[in-house]
Amino acid sequence: MAKRNDYHRDGPSAEDRALERFTELMIEKISTLQKDWSKPWFTAGMMKWPKNLSGREYNGMNALMCAPVLAA
DSSP states (O other), rough: OOOOSSSETTTOOOHHHHHHHHHHHHHHHHHOOOOOOOOOOOOOOEGGOOTTSSOOOOOHHHHHHHHHHHHO
16 A cells, blocks of 8 residues: 655645644644533534534534534
8 A cells, every 4th residue: 555645745635734623623622621521522402413504414524623613
């Protein structure tokens, strides 16, 4: 199997940039949490998939990127 190139000639790929942004969002979310680690980020009433304006549910990375915003 060929070794995966982490960067294109022009810099990080779109996937790498998306993963980096997701990592930044998660670190930010963790750092802003109170010391109450017993409460989950997502409670039973919050477990809804984010939707676009037409009502279609997001999936994959888009849903993960929207989840911290919905939890706020």
